[in-house]
Amino acid sequence: MKIPMLDLKKQYSQFRREAVKRMKRLMGDQDFILGKEVELLEERIARYCGTKYAVGVASGTDALLISLKALHIGNGDEIITTPFTFMATAEAIVLAGARPVFVDIDRDTYGIDTSLIERAITSKTKAIMPVHLYGLCVDMDPILKIAARYGLKVIEDAAQAIGSEYKGRRAGSLGDTGAISFYPSKNLGAFGDGGMVVTNDKKIYDRARLLRVHGMAKAYLHVTIGYNSRLDNLQAGILNIKLKYLDKWIEARMRNAAFFNKRLNALPLKLPLVPTGYKHSYHLYVLRSSFKDRIEDHLAKNGIETRTYYPLPLHLQRCFKYLGYNKGTFPEAEKASEETFSIPIYPELSALQKGHIVRKTIQFFNSI
Known part of the structure:
Protein backbone atom coordinates (compact mmCIF):
# COMPACT_ATOMS: atom_id res chain seq x y z
CA MET A 1 0.00 0.00 0.00
CA ASP A 104 13.02 30.62 20.31
CA ILE A 105 9.85 28.53 20.19
CA ASP A 106 7.53 26.98 22.74
CA ARG A 107 8.40 23.31 23.08
CA ASP A 108 4.79 22.11 23.12
CA THR A 109 3.14 24.16 20.37
CA TYR A 110 6.20 24.99 18.18
CA GLY A 111 5.00 28.59 17.93
CA LYS A 244 -17.05 25.98 -0.53
CA TYR A 245 -15.39 22.72 0.52
CA LEU A 246 -12.86 24.16 2.98
CA ASP A 247 -14.79 23.71 6.22
CA LYS A 248 -15.70 20.15 5.27
CA TRP A 249 -12.06 19.39 4.48
CA ILE A 250 -10.86 20.91 7.77
CA GLU A 251 -13.43 18.87 9.69
CA ALA A 252 -12.16 15.72 7.96
CA ARG A 253 -8.58 16.62 8.91
CA MET A 254 -9.72 17.09 12.52
CA ARG A 255 -11.44 13.68 12.49
CA ASN A 256 -8.30 12.08 11.09
CA ALA A 257 -6.24 13.76 13.80
CA ALA A 258 -8.64 12.46 16.47
CA PHE A 259 -8.29 8.96 14.97
CA PHE A 260 -4.50 9.11 15.22
CA ASN A 261 -4.56 10.73 18.68
CA LYS A 262 -6.68 7.93 20.09
CA ARG A 263 -4.63 5.10 18.59
CA LEU A 264 -1.11 6.51 19.00
CA ASN A 265 -1.60 7.97 22.46
CA ALA A 266 -0.09 5.00 24.29
CA LEU A 267 3.16 5.15 22.31
CA PRO A 268 6.26 7.12 23.37
CA LEU A 269 5.43 9.82 20.81
CA LYS A 270 4.64 13.48 21.38
CA LEU A 271 1.29 14.14 19.70
CA PRO A 272 0.01 17.57 18.56
CA LEU A 273 -1.09 19.76 21.47
CA VAL A 274 -4.24 21.85 21.05
CA PRO A 275 -4.73 24.30 23.95
CA THR A 276 -8.22 25.03 25.19
CA GLY A 277 -9.95 27.68 23.06
CA TYR A 278 -7.95 26.89 19.91
CA LYS A 279 -9.14 25.28 16.67
CA HIS A 280 -6.35 23.42 14.89
CA SER A 281 -6.92 23.14 11.12
CA TYR A 282 -4.25 20.42 10.80
CA HIS A 283 -2.48 21.59 7.71
CA LEU A 284 0.10 19.17 9.08
CA TYR A 285 -0.10 16.43 11.72
CA VAL A 286 3.27 16.56 13.46
CA LEU A 287 4.72 13.87 15.70
CA ARG A 288 7.86 14.06 17.80
CA SER A 289 10.29 11.34 18.85
CA SER A 290 13.98 10.83 19.51
CA PHE A 291 13.57 7.84 17.15
CA LYS A 292 12.40 10.12 14.33
CA ASP A 293 14.77 8.92 11.59
CA ARG A 294 14.21 5.26 12.37
CA ILE A 295 10.42 5.68 12.44
CA GLU A 296 10.45 7.48 9.10
CA ASP A 297 12.62 4.76 7.56
CA HIS A 298 10.25 2.07 8.84
CA LEU A 299 7.16 3.86 7.53
CA ALA A 300 8.82 4.49 4.16
CA LYS A 301 9.59 0.78 3.81
CA ASN A 302 5.89 0.16 4.33
CA GLY A 303 4.76 2.64 1.67
CA ILE A 304 3.94 5.57 3.99
CA GLU A 305 5.38 8.94 3.02
CA THR A 306 6.46 11.30 5.80
CA ARG A 307 8.07 14.75 5.79
CA THR A 308 10.23 16.82 8.11
CA TYR A 309 9.15 20.45 8.52
CA TYR A 310 11.79 21.88 9.04
CA PRO A 311 15.14 20.03 9.14
CA LEU A 312 17.32 23.11 9.66
CA PRO A 313 16.03 26.17 11.52
CA LEU A 314 16.47 29.51 9.81
CA HIS A 315 19.14 30.89 12.14
CA LEU A 316 21.47 28.07 10.99
CA GLN A 317 20.79 28.52 7.28
CA ARG A 318 23.76 29.76 5.28
CA CYS A 319 21.89 32.78 3.92
CA PHE A 320 21.31 34.10 7.47
CA LYS A 321 24.87 33.67 8.69
CA TYR A 322 25.25 37.46 8.66
CA LEU A 323 22.74 37.72 11.52
CA GLY A 324 25.36 36.27 13.85
CA TYR A 325 23.42 33.38 15.38
CA ASN A 326 25.15 30.11 16.22
CA LYS A 327 24.18 26.52 16.93
CA GLY A 328 22.76 26.43 20.44
CA THR A 329 21.31 29.95 20.29
CA PHE A 330 17.75 28.64 19.98
CA PRO A 331 17.80 25.14 21.53
CA GLU A 332 14.07 24.45 21.30
CA ALA A 333 13.93 25.22 17.59
CA GLU A 334 17.03 23.11 16.98
CA LYS A 335 15.67 20.17 18.97
CA ALA A 336 12.32 20.35 17.18
CA SER A 337 14.12 20.26 13.83
CA GLU A 338 15.84 17.04 14.90
CA GLU A 339 12.81 15.26 16.36
CA THR A 340 9.63 16.27 14.53
CA PHE A 341 8.07 14.70 11.43
CA SER A 342 4.68 14.67 9.74
CA ILE A 343 2.45 11.80 8.65
CA PRO A 344 -0.39 12.05 6.09
CA ILE A 345 -3.49 13.84 7.39
CA TYR A 346 -5.31 14.86 4.20
CA PRO A 347 -9.14 14.66 4.21
CA GLU A 348 -9.42 11.87 1.67
CA LEU A 349 -7.44 9.30 3.69
CA SER A 350 -9.42 6.05 3.76
CA ALA A 351 -10.05 3.97 6.88
CA LEU A 352 -7.75 1.35 5.39
CA GLN A 353 -4.95 3.87 4.89
CA LYS A 354 -5.30 5.32 8.39
CA GLY A 355 -5.29 1.85 9.89
CA HIS A 356 -2.14 0.96 7.95
CA ILE A 357 -0.35 4.07 9.26
CA VAL A 358 -1.31 3.23 12.85
CA ARG A 359 -0.38 -0.46 12.59
CA LYS A 360 3.02 0.24 11.08
CA THR A 361 3.79 2.92 13.67
CA ILE A 362 2.89 0.55 16.50
CA GLN A 363 4.89 -2.18 14.78
CA PHE A 364 8.00 -0.01 14.92
CA PHE A 365 7.75 0.53 18.66
CA ASN A 366 7.07 -3.16 19.27
CA SER A 367 10.31 -3.94 17.45
CA ILE A 368 12.67 -1.79 19.53
Whole structure:
Protein backbone atom coordinates (compact mmCIF):
# COMPACT_ATOMS: atom_id res chain seq x y z
CA MET A 1 0.00 0.00 0.00
CA LYS A 2 1.34 3.44 -1.00
CA ILE A 3 0.18 6.44 1.04
CA PRO A 4 1.48 9.86 -0.10
CA MET A 5 1.73 12.89 2.17
CA LEU A 6 -1.00 14.53 0.07
CA ASP A 7 -3.25 13.23 -2.71
CA LEU A 8 -4.52 16.22 -4.70
CA LYS A 9 -5.93 13.94 -7.40
CA LYS A 10 -8.48 12.59 -4.92
CA GLN A 11 -9.38 16.12 -3.92
CA TYR A 12 -9.71 17.24 -7.53
CA SER A 13 -12.17 14.44 -8.30
CA GLN A 14 -14.68 16.12 -5.96
CA PHE A 15 -14.97 19.32 -8.01
CA ARG A 16 -13.51 18.38 -11.40
CA ARG A 17 -16.63 19.11 -13.48
CA GLU A 18 -17.15 22.50 -11.87
CA ALA A 19 -13.47 23.39 -12.30
CA VAL A 20 -13.42 22.47 -15.98
CA LYS A 21 -16.59 24.48 -16.58
CA ARG A 22 -15.16 27.49 -14.74
CA MET A 23 -11.86 27.36 -16.64
CA LYS A 24 -13.64 27.15 -20.00
CA ARG A 25 -15.72 30.20 -19.12
CA LEU A 26 -12.71 32.23 -18.00
CA MET A 27 -10.71 31.27 -21.06
CA GLY A 28 -13.65 32.30 -23.20
CA ASP A 29 -13.83 35.62 -21.39
CA GLN A 30 -10.05 36.09 -21.79
CA ASP A 31 -10.08 37.70 -18.33
CA PHE A 32 -6.78 36.76 -16.69
CA ILE A 33 -5.20 39.45 -14.51
CA LEU A 34 -7.14 40.36 -11.36
CA GLY A 35 -10.78 40.45 -12.57
CA LYS A 36 -14.21 39.53 -11.23
CA GLU A 37 -13.18 36.18 -9.76
CA VAL A 38 -10.45 37.91 -7.75
CA GLU A 39 -12.89 40.54 -6.47
CA LEU A 40 -15.35 37.82 -5.46
CA LEU A 41 -12.63 35.80 -3.73
CA GLU A 42 -11.43 38.85 -1.82
CA GLU A 43 -14.94 39.45 -0.52
CA ARG A 44 -15.35 35.80 0.46
CA ILE A 45 -11.94 35.43 2.13
CA ALA A 46 -12.45 38.63 4.13
CA ARG A 47 -15.81 37.33 5.30
CA TYR A 48 -14.38 33.88 6.05
CA CYS A 49 -11.44 35.26 8.04
CA GLY A 50 -13.55 37.81 9.88
CA THR A 51 -11.82 40.89 8.47
CA LYS A 52 -13.14 43.93 6.64
CA TYR A 53 -10.74 43.71 3.71
CA ALA A 54 -8.69 41.28 1.64
CA VAL A 55 -6.20 41.87 -1.17
CA GLY A 56 -5.28 39.10 -3.60
CA VAL A 57 -1.58 38.84 -4.39
CA ALA A 58 0.72 36.47 -6.26
CA SER A 59 1.84 34.27 -3.35
CA GLY A 60 1.92 33.83 0.41
CA THR A 61 5.45 35.25 0.39
CA ASP A 62 4.20 38.38 -1.34
CA ALA A 63 1.36 38.62 1.17
CA LEU A 64 4.01 38.92 3.91
CA LEU A 65 6.17 41.34 1.92
CA ILE A 66 3.29 43.59 0.94
CA SER A 67 2.00 43.54 4.53
CA LEU A 68 5.40 44.78 5.70
CA LYS A 69 5.61 47.50 3.06
CA ALA A 70 2.00 48.55 3.61
CA LEU A 71 3.03 49.19 7.22
CA HIS A 72 5.98 51.31 5.98
CA ILE A 73 8.56 48.86 7.33
CA GLY A 74 11.95 49.01 5.63
CA ASN A 75 15.64 49.76 5.97
CA GLY A 76 17.02 49.65 9.49
CA ASP A 77 13.88 48.21 11.05
CA GLU A 78 13.81 45.00 13.08
CA ILE A 79 11.03 42.40 13.02
CA ILE A 80 10.75 39.76 15.74
CA THR A 81 9.81 36.30 14.52
CA THR A 82 10.57 32.59 14.87
CA PRO A 83 13.47 30.61 13.36
CA PHE A 84 11.31 27.47 13.16
CA THR A 85 9.27 28.19 10.05
CA PHE A 86 9.45 28.15 6.26
CA MET A 87 12.02 30.41 4.64
CA ALA A 88 9.39 32.87 3.34
CA THR A 89 8.72 34.28 6.82
CA ALA A 90 12.20 35.74 7.30
CA GLU A 91 12.83 36.14 3.58
CA ALA A 92 9.98 38.64 3.27
CA ILE A 93 11.44 40.65 6.15
CA VAL A 94 14.81 40.86 4.38
CA LEU A 95 13.20 41.69 1.03
CA ALA A 96 11.42 44.58 2.74
CA GLY A 97 14.83 45.90 3.80
CA ALA A 98 14.42 45.00 7.47
CA ARG A 99 16.28 42.60 9.76
CA PRO A 100 14.74 39.44 11.24
CA VAL A 101 15.32 39.04 14.96
CA PHE A 102 14.66 35.47 16.01
CA VAL A 103 13.12 34.27 19.26
CA ASP A 104 13.02 30.62 20.31
CA ILE A 105 9.85 28.53 20.19
CA ASP A 106 7.53 26.98 22.74
CA ARG A 107 8.40 23.31 23.08
CA ASP A 108 4.79 22.11 23.12
CA THR A 109 3.14 24.16 20.37
CA TYR A 110 6.20 24.99 18.18
CA GLY A 111 5.00 28.59 17.93
CA ILE A 112 7.08 31.56 19.06
CA ASP A 113 7.70 31.59 22.82
CA THR A 114 5.81 34.70 23.84
CA SER A 115 7.67 34.92 27.17
CA LEU A 116 10.90 35.67 25.26
CA ILE A 117 9.63 38.39 22.94
CA GLU A 118 9.93 41.40 25.20
CA ARG A 119 13.65 40.92 25.84
CA ALA A 120 14.28 40.94 22.05
CA ILE A 121 12.77 44.41 21.59
CA THR A 122 15.15 47.27 20.77
CA SER A 123 14.74 50.86 19.63
CA LYS A 124 14.73 49.50 16.05
CA THR A 125 11.91 47.02 16.54
CA LYS A 126 8.87 47.86 14.44
CA ALA A 127 6.76 44.67 14.39
CA ILE A 128 6.22 41.12 15.58
CA MET A 129 5.53 38.39 13.05
CA PRO A 130 4.07 35.29 14.74
CA VAL A 131 3.70 32.15 12.61
CA HIS A 132 0.63 29.96 13.04
CA LEU A 133 2.62 26.82 12.31
CA TYR A 134 1.03 23.61 11.02
CA GLY A 135 -2.47 25.11 11.43
CA LEU A 136 -2.25 25.95 15.15
CA CYS A 137 -2.48 29.61 16.16
CA VAL A 138 0.16 31.20 18.34
CA ASP A 139 -0.96 32.46 21.75
CA MET A 140 -1.89 35.92 20.51
CA ASP A 141 -3.05 37.75 23.66
CA PRO A 142 0.49 38.24 25.08
CA ILE A 143 1.75 39.32 21.66
CA LEU A 144 -1.01 41.89 21.22
CA LYS A 145 -0.38 43.24 24.73
CA ILE A 146 3.35 43.59 24.08
CA ALA A 147 2.68 45.24 20.73
CA ALA A 148 0.33 47.75 22.33
CA ARG A 149 2.80 48.49 25.13
CA TYR A 150 5.67 49.23 22.74
CA GLY A 151 3.73 50.64 19.79
CA LEU A 152 4.57 47.72 17.49
CA LYS A 153 2.69 46.28 14.52
CA VAL A 154 1.62 42.63 14.35
CA ILE A 155 1.76 40.71 11.07
CA GLU A 156 0.30 37.21 11.29
CA ASP A 157 1.95 34.63 9.09
CA ALA A 158 -1.19 32.57 8.57
CA ALA A 159 0.10 30.81 5.45
CA GLN A 160 -0.68 27.40 6.98
CA ALA A 161 -3.65 28.40 9.05
CA ILE A 162 -6.70 29.51 7.07
CA GLY A 163 -9.72 28.36 9.09
CA SER A 164 -7.75 28.02 12.33
CA GLU A 165 -9.14 29.83 15.36
CA TYR A 166 -7.85 31.46 18.51
CA LYS A 167 -10.46 32.05 21.21
CA GLY A 168 -13.25 32.28 18.64
CA ARG A 169 -11.39 34.48 16.14
CA ARG A 170 -9.97 33.31 12.83
CA ALA A 171 -6.27 33.32 12.03
CA GLY A 172 -5.34 36.51 10.18
CA SER A 173 -7.93 38.67 11.93
CA LEU A 174 -6.04 39.34 15.16
CA GLY A 175 -3.08 41.46 14.05
CA ASP A 176 -2.70 44.52 11.87
CA THR A 177 -2.51 42.21 8.85
CA GLY A 178 -2.63 38.51 8.11
CA ALA A 179 -0.86 36.75 5.25
CA ILE A 180 -2.47 33.69 3.65
CA SER A 181 -0.94 31.29 1.14
CA PHE A 182 -2.82 29.43 -1.57
CA TYR A 183 0.11 27.20 -2.53
CA PRO A 184 -1.38 23.96 -3.92
CA SER A 185 -0.57 21.86 -0.83
CA LYS A 186 -2.32 24.24 1.57
CA ASN A 187 -5.74 23.41 3.03
CA LEU A 188 -7.13 25.90 0.50
CA GLY A 189 -4.78 25.57 -2.44
CA ALA A 190 -4.85 26.97 -5.95
CA PHE A 191 -3.63 25.29 -9.14
CA GLY A 192 -0.42 27.32 -8.77
CA ASP A 193 0.79 30.14 -6.54
CA GLY A 194 -1.46 32.69 -4.90
CA GLY A 195 -1.85 34.63 -1.66
CA MET A 196 -4.01 37.11 0.23
CA VAL A 197 -3.47 39.99 2.64
CA VAL A 198 -6.32 40.35 5.14
CA THR A 199 -6.80 43.37 7.39
CA ASN A 200 -9.32 45.52 9.21
CA ASP A 201 -7.42 48.73 8.45
CA LYS A 202 -8.60 50.72 5.42
CA LYS A 203 -5.24 52.52 5.02
CA ILE A 204 -3.36 49.22 4.94
CA TYR A 205 -5.89 47.83 2.48
CA ASP A 206 -5.55 50.82 0.14
CA ARG A 207 -1.76 50.75 0.25
CA ALA A 208 -1.63 46.97 -0.31
CA ARG A 209 -3.80 47.39 -3.40
CA LEU A 210 -1.34 49.99 -4.72
CA LEU A 211 1.72 47.93 -3.93
CA ARG A 212 0.51 44.80 -5.72
CA VAL A 213 0.27 46.63 -9.06
CA HIS A 214 3.48 48.66 -9.37
CA GLY A 215 2.24 51.41 -7.06
CA MET A 216 -0.27 52.46 -9.69
CA ALA A 217 -3.24 54.56 -8.56
CA LYS A 218 -4.66 55.02 -12.06
CA ALA A 219 -3.53 53.73 -15.44
CA TYR A 220 0.15 54.61 -15.78
CA LEU A 221 0.10 57.00 -12.81
CA HIS A 222 2.39 55.63 -10.07
CA VAL A 223 2.38 57.11 -6.58
CA THR A 224 4.90 54.70 -5.01
CA ILE A 225 7.32 51.93 -5.97
CA GLY A 226 5.43 48.67 -5.88
CA TYR A 227 5.54 45.10 -7.15
CA ASN A 228 4.11 42.90 -9.85
CA SER A 229 2.05 40.76 -7.46
CA ARG A 230 -1.42 40.24 -8.84
CA LEU A 231 -3.55 37.18 -8.17
CA ASP A 232 -4.55 35.55 -11.46
CA ASN A 233 -8.25 35.42 -12.23
CA LEU A 234 -7.88 31.74 -13.19
CA GLN A 235 -6.47 30.88 -9.77
CA ALA A 236 -9.18 32.89 -8.05
CA GLY A 237 -11.79 30.98 -10.06
CA ILE A 238 -10.48 27.67 -8.73
CA LEU A 239 -10.23 29.03 -5.19
CA ASN A 240 -13.82 30.28 -5.29
CA ILE A 241 -14.89 26.71 -6.04
CA LYS A 242 -12.66 25.10 -3.41
CA LEU A 243 -13.59 27.59 -0.68
CA LYS A 244 -17.05 25.98 -0.53
CA TYR A 245 -15.39 22.72 0.52
CA LEU A 246 -12.86 24.16 2.98
CA ASP A 247 -14.79 23.71 6.22
CA LYS A 248 -15.70 20.15 5.27
CA TRP A 249 -12.06 19.39 4.48
CA ILE A 250 -10.86 20.91 7.77
CA GLU A 251 -13.43 18.87 9.69
CA ALA A 252 -12.16 15.72 7.96
CA ARG A 253 -8.58 16.62 8.91
CA MET A 254 -9.72 17.09 12.52
CA ARG A 255 -11.44 13.68 12.49
CA ASN A 256 -8.30 12.08 11.09
CA ALA A 257 -6.24 13.76 13.80
CA ALA A 258 -8.64 12.46 16.47
CA PHE A 259 -8.29 8.96 14.97
CA PHE A 260 -4.50 9.11 15.22
CA ASN A 261 -4.56 10.73 18.68
CA LYS A 262 -6.68 7.93 20.09
CA ARG A 263 -4.63 5.10 18.59
CA LEU A 264 -1.11 6.51 19.00
CA ASN A 265 -1.60 7.97 22.46
CA ALA A 266 -0.09 5.00 24.29
CA LEU A 267 3.16 5.15 22.31
CA PRO A 268 6.26 7.12 23.37
CA LEU A 269 5.43 9.82 20.81
CA LYS A 270 4.64 13.48 21.38
CA LEU A 271 1.29 14.14 19.70
CA PRO A 272 0.01 17.57 18.56
CA LEU A 273 -1.09 19.76 21.47
CA VAL A 274 -4.24 21.85 21.05
CA PRO A 275 -4.73 24.30 23.95
CA THR A 276 -8.22 25.03 25.19
CA GLY A 277 -9.95 27.68 23.06
CA TYR A 278 -7.95 26.89 19.91
CA LYS A 279 -9.14 25.28 16.67
CA HIS A 280 -6.35 23.42 14.89
CA SER A 281 -6.92 23.14 11.12
CA TYR A 282 -4.25 20.42 10.80
CA HIS A 283 -2.48 21.59 7.71
CA LEU A 284 0.10 19.17 9.08
CA TYR A 285 -0.10 16.43 11.72
CA VAL A 286 3.27 16.56 13.46
CA LEU A 287 4.72 13.87 15.70
CA ARG A 288 7.86 14.06 17.80
CA SER A 289 10.29 11.34 18.85
CA SER A 290 13.98 10.83 19.51
CA PHE A 291 13.57 7.84 17.15
CA LYS A 292 12.40 10.12 14.33
CA ASP A 293 14.77 8.92 11.59
CA ARG A 294 14.21 5.26 12.37
CA ILE A 295 10.42 5.68 12.44
CA GLU A 296 10.45 7.48 9.10
CA ASP A 297 12.62 4.76 7.56
CA HIS A 298 10.25 2.07 8.84
CA LEU A 299 7.16 3.86 7.53
CA ALA A 300 8.82 4.49 4.16
CA LYS A 301 9.59 0.78 3.81
CA ASN A 302 5.89 0.16 4.33
CA GLY A 303 4.76 2.64 1.67
CA ILE A 304 3.94 5.57 3.99
CA GLU A 305 5.38 8.94 3.02
CA THR A 306 6.46 11.30 5.80
CA ARG A 307 8.07 14.75 5.79
CA THR A 308 10.23 16.82 8.11
CA TYR A 309 9.15 20.45 8.52
CA TYR A 310 11.79 21.88 9.04
CA PRO A 311 15.14 20.03 9.14
CA LEU A 312 17.32 23.11 9.66
CA PRO A 313 16.03 26.17 11.52
CA LEU A 314 16.47 29.51 9.81
CA HIS A 315 19.14 30.89 12.14
CA LEU A 316 21.47 28.07 10.99
CA GLN A 317 20.79 28.52 7.28
CA ARG A 318 23.76 29.76 5.28
CA CYS A 319 21.89 32.78 3.92
CA PHE A 320 21.31 34.10 7.47
CA LYS A 321 24.87 33.67 8.69
CA TYR A 322 25.25 37.46 8.66
CA LEU A 323 22.74 37.72 11.52
CA GLY A 324 25.36 36.27 13.85
CA TYR A 325 23.42 33.38 15.38
CA ASN A 326 25.15 30.11 16.22
CA LYS A 327 24.18 26.52 16.93
CA GLY A 328 22.76 26.43 20.44
CA THR A 329 21.31 29.95 20.29
CA PHE A 330 17.75 28.64 19.98
CA PRO A 331 17.80 25.14 21.53
CA GLU A 332 14.07 24.45 21.30
CA ALA A 333 13.93 25.22 17.59
CA GLU A 334 17.03 23.11 16.98
CA LYS A 335 15.67 20.17 18.97
CA ALA A 336 12.32 20.35 17.18
CA SER A 337 14.12 20.26 13.83
CA GLU A 338 15.84 17.04 14.90
CA GLU A 339 12.81 15.26 16.36
CA THR A 340 9.63 16.27 14.53
CA PHE A 341 8.07 14.70 11.43
CA SER A 342 4.68 14.67 9.74
CA ILE A 343 2.45 11.80 8.65
CA PRO A 344 -0.39 12.05 6.09
CA ILE A 345 -3.49 13.84 7.39
CA TYR A 346 -5.31 14.86 4.20
CA PRO A 347 -9.14 14.66 4.21
CA GLU A 348 -9.42 11.87 1.67
CA LEU A 349 -7.44 9.30 3.69
CA SER A 350 -9.42 6.05 3.76
CA ALA A 351 -10.05 3.97 6.88
CA LEU A 352 -7.75 1.35 5.39
CA GLN A 353 -4.95 3.87 4.89
CA LYS A 354 -5.30 5.32 8.39
CA GLY A 355 -5.29 1.85 9.89
CA HIS A 356 -2.14 0.96 7.95
CA ILE A 357 -0.35 4.07 9.26
CA VAL A 358 -1.31 3.23 12.85
CA ARG A 359 -0.38 -0.46 12.59
CA LYS A 360 3.02 0.24 11.08
CA THR A 361 3.79 2.92 13.67
CA ILE A 362 2.89 0.55 16.50
CA GLN A 363 4.89 -2.18 14.78
CA PHE A 364 8.00 -0.01 14.92
CA PHE A 365 7.75 0.53 18.66
CA ASN A 366 7.07 -3.16 19.27
CA SER A 367 10.31 -3.94 17.45
CA ILE A 368 12.67 -1.79 19.53
